[in-house]
Amino acid sequence: MASLQDQLLKAGLIDAKKAKQANKEKRKETNVARRSNEEKVDEIKQSAEQARLEKAERDRELNRQRDLELQQKAIAAQIKQLIENHRQKKGAGENDVEYNFTHGKLIKKIRVSKTVQEQIVRGVLAVVQLGEGYELVPRIVADKIAQRDEGAVVVANTKTTQQVEEDDPYKDYVIPDDLMW
Structure with a gap:
């Protein structure tokens, strides 16, 4: 089963550049959260x-x-x-x-x-x-x-x-x- 991002790429709703940018942003956020040792407040x-x-x-x-x-x-x-x-x-x-x-x-x-x-x-x-x-x-x-x-x-x-x-x-x-x- 393909991810939502792959499905959106196939449908042509987003391009590969925007998908890469979104992945990069997500990795940055997780790295910053991991390095700062801040617990996410539920x-x-x-x-x-x-x-x-x-x-x-x-x-x-x-x-x-x-x-x-x-x-x-x-x-x-x-x-x-x-x-x-x-x-x-x-x-x-x-x-x-x-x-x-x-x-x-x-x-x-x-x-x-x-x-x-x-x-x-x-x-x-x-x-x-x-x-x-x-x-x-x-x-x-x-x-x-x-x-x-x-x-x-x-x-x-x-x-x-x-x-x-x-x-x-x-x-x-x-x-x-x-x-x-």
Whole structure:
């Protein structure tokens, strides 16, 4: 079987001089490539490798996001379980009072008994958010919830001893810590 060049010569489409010139050019190119020791870059392989690396990076990012979402769901389930297992009765009845507190920029209120209100003020009980509502849990449980998610604990009062300066003109006037507003 004759080469394409021979077939073109027989058909008269190219002459012998042009065929010799083409062979000479081809030999020169191969010699230059061989002498320079430059490897021919296979663009297809290079682009395939680049695409594979990009896909691997996308997969890693998607896996990281999925793991983060699963972790957040697990923390939310733990918080819900802690609240449901340790919620305290609000004691609301005929002699109940409204306990006002702030949640974000909003002022919220729950109806509790007078003793429960005193426990919230002293820091024995804490107010936590469960779904759209609010529940009361012991302070120890509220601390465990806060370790998992700070935003779930709405009110967690602590008793602080205030230092009174010697030259304070209002040092004899005590500010009540259960001031209702």
